[in-house]
Amino acid sequence: MYTVAVLALDDVIAFDLATPIETLGRVRLPDGRGGYRVVVAGPEPVVGAGPVRLQVDAGLDEVVRADLVVVPGRNDPDRPAPDGVAEFLRASVARGTRVASICVGAFTLAEAGLLDGQRATTHWLATDELARRYPAVRVEPDALYVDNGQILTSAGASAGLDMCLHIVKRDYGAAVAADAARLAVAPLQRTGGQGQYILRNRPTYQTATLEKALAWIEENAHRPLTLADIADAAGMSTRTLTRHFHAETGQSPIQWLTGVRIRHAQELLELTDHTIDRIAGQVGFPSPSNFRVQFAQTVRVSPSAYRKTFRPR
Template sequence: MYTVVVLALDDVIVFDLATPMETLGRVRLPDGRPGYRIVVAGAEPVVDAGAVRIGVDAGLDELDRADLVVVPGRNDPARPTPPAVVEALRAAVARGTRVASICVGALILAEAGLLDGQRATTHWLATGELARRHPAVHVDADALFTDNGQILTSAGASAGLDMCLHLVERDYGVAVAADAARLAVAPLQRTGGQGQYILRNRPTYQTATLEKALNWIEENAHRPLTLADIAAAAGMSSRTLARHFHAETGQSPIQWLTGVRVRHAQELLEITDHTVDRIAAQVGFPSPSNFRTQFTQTVGVNPGAYRKTFRRSSA
């Protein structure tokens, strides 16, 4: 049986805290024995978790006896981590203990220097902040979870469940993990990454230089556009337009155009009965096959799978 210490800090996200407790705490082996012993530990005996206050089982010295330490996120991910917690996490990793984060808990691991040089993820709303604050971390904004052997990270909310089920499979095999997944009423493995869950709203940029071009693309994305068309609408040469796009968005004009078309397609997949081929034509892709390829590369799942997941009941 593995001992799992779930770290509870002030401002902890209760969902993140409960996920490993419920998922790992209910794992049973074929002979009926529990697979994990769960201990909640913290720097203080009582934790303020917003609407509730939580009493913890143990102090930070419990990390010395852990086989796995799980670090949930906090509602304010910019809140500094207590130095004693940072040192306890570093010591745990130095002993060879596995450490896993849920949601923005990845920023706590990064603050401790435990993700430097490693592939990591976090909630899609915080991936940019993780990359900005910790440039030595290889941020994978699309991954539901990452496993570097000793250190794991997961994206937001239910991605913590995905990671926990992965840990069960790693520790006890697929049969035990499948039982845990059935108990959690969840798939053992989900299709695609968190790209399919990213908010579809149009990105906003405070840029007078590109405002005209971005608005024009938004209104004309359904047409068969070229770089020259966009440049003419923006009143720039193609070379100047490409330079401004790369500097201000990190993309080429055509990459931006593809993103707009995919975003429009997502909305149509959610609210209409139109066929995938018809939607491809409606939003401006040159062919259904090109649409499927670009959509899958951008979102992480194909259009049909996206529709099954996000189709609105009122459609």
């Protein structure tokens, strides 16, 4: 049996805290034995979790021999970890203990220096901030979870469940993990990454330089546009336009155009019964095959799979 210490810091996200407790704590082996002993540990005996207060089982010094430490996110990831937490996490890794974060719990690991040079992910709303604040971290914004061997990170909310099931599979094999997935009423492995869950709302940029161009693309993305068309609408040369796009959005004008078309396609996939081929033409892709390739590269699932997930039945 593995001992799991779930770290409860003040302002912990209750959902993130409960995910490893419920998922790992209910794992059963073929002979009926439990697979994990789960302990809630922290530097304080009582912590806040949104509108509730939670009592902690053990202090950090009582779980130094844990096999796995899980770090849930906190509602305010900007808050520094309490004294002693970073040292506890670093010492755990030095002893060979696995450490895993859920959602913005990745910020706590990064603060402790444990993600430097490592691949990592977090909730899609926070991936840019994680990369900005900790440039030594190789952030993978589309991943549901990242397993570096000893250190794991997961995206937000239900991605923590995906990671926990992955840990069970790693520890006890696919059969035990499949039973745990059935108990959680969840797939053992989801299709695609968190790219499909990112809000398709129009990105906003505080840029007077590109404001006209971005608005024009939004209104004309369904047309067969070229770089020259966009430059003419913006009143710039293609070279100047491309330079401004890279500087202010990190993309080329054509990459931005493709993203707009995909957002429009997501809306049609969610709200209409139009065929995939028809939607491809409606939003401006030159062919259905090109649409499918571009959509899968961006959203990480096919248009059909996306519709099955998000189209109300």
